[in-house]
């Protein structure tokens with residue numbers, strides 16, 4: 001027996017470890033109450049901090065007063081920008097212009113995806129001497145980002161986008177000369193230097209999330225986990241991250257949502273909140289390294305034409321898209337590794353490790369259907385989408401996310417997904 005035979009390695013396994021990379025990650029500080037460590041984390045980068053928050057919720061929360069008192073006590077100077085709604089290039093440029101002569105040492109973003117994206121973009125532009133539209137993909141001037149980025153700490157107060165660990169800031173706005181009624185663009189300012197230095201994942205900060213935010217952001221995280229897990233860009237690293245994220249989300253998302261709808265005291269869902277906070281963070285790490293799939297491809301087209309919030313769009317489409325992907329793989333690529341990924345995800349989400357692959361995929365689809373209903377996802381028609389809009393949505397859905405879908409979907413298959421969600 002030769003040495004090669006003594007430890008046989010399956011060909012598929014050997015191939016999986018041949019070539020992949022891991023993008024830069026922030027330092028992660030995880031645990032309830034750890035927002036208290038923020039002054040110490042800030043002080044490592046300087047004495048003056050710019051806080052970027054949402055317009056209301058964090059400043060209205062019990063966490064705001066102790067935080068600013070702790071910054072004062074630590075002798076740190078702070079100043080504040082509030083972000084109402086989705087951040088625009090004008091908001092980012094305005095915040096930067098007001099501080100360019102005397103920029104802060106560090107930017108801390110505390111809030112949902114919009115506040116974190118605004119903070120990330122502001123930190124990127126404070127010292128670069130450029131403006132957001134110089135670098136915004138698709139609609140900008142296409143100039144290379146010169147850096148340097150100001151250090152950035154991300155403190156999410158929702159569980160969803162994964163923006164705390166990604167290198168892109170999504171900004172929305174209207175181009176000069178756009179016809180009235182045209183929905184705003186949503187484009188990314190993207191650079192590895194924009195990745196946060198530190199992320200504080202303190203699930204106590206998520207206690208005030210209303211049910212609609214838990215549902216929309218949670219379905220975004222779930223979609224990002226499932227799409228990166230089945231992506232053609234998946235690697236052993238993203239497999240591990242997506243798997244732990246799916247395990248965390250499995251019981252937590254419906255439980256946290258149901259408890260909040262029922263008005264249960266926030267302490268009762270502390271464990272579910274912490275699990276979803278981790279699941280969302282994993283979804284960001286996984287998508288940044290593996291890419292996404294058809295749900296995000298279609299949602300990009302949908303969000304560009306209709307006022308559909310990103311997470312709600314993902315939640316509306318996830319079950320139908322997964323069903324279409326599984327059917328397409330079974331008929332055209334029965335040997336695809338994505339089919340066993342869907343089965344693995346089914347065993348995790350349905351909580352039954354003993355299921356055969358086929359039954360596990362059925363369990364996945366049944367679980368996604370049940371969560372879509374339990375989390376009260378709307379229908380496309382609720383956002384004004386009409387059957388006559390479908391061909392254009394299909395045509396616009398083939399962006400970068402669609403390219404890592406586990407199988408190339410035909411136009412009719414994408415139209416079928418939209419029709420099933422109408």
Ligand SMILES: [Zn+2]
Nearest residue numbers: 220224310314
């Ligand atoms: Zn997403």
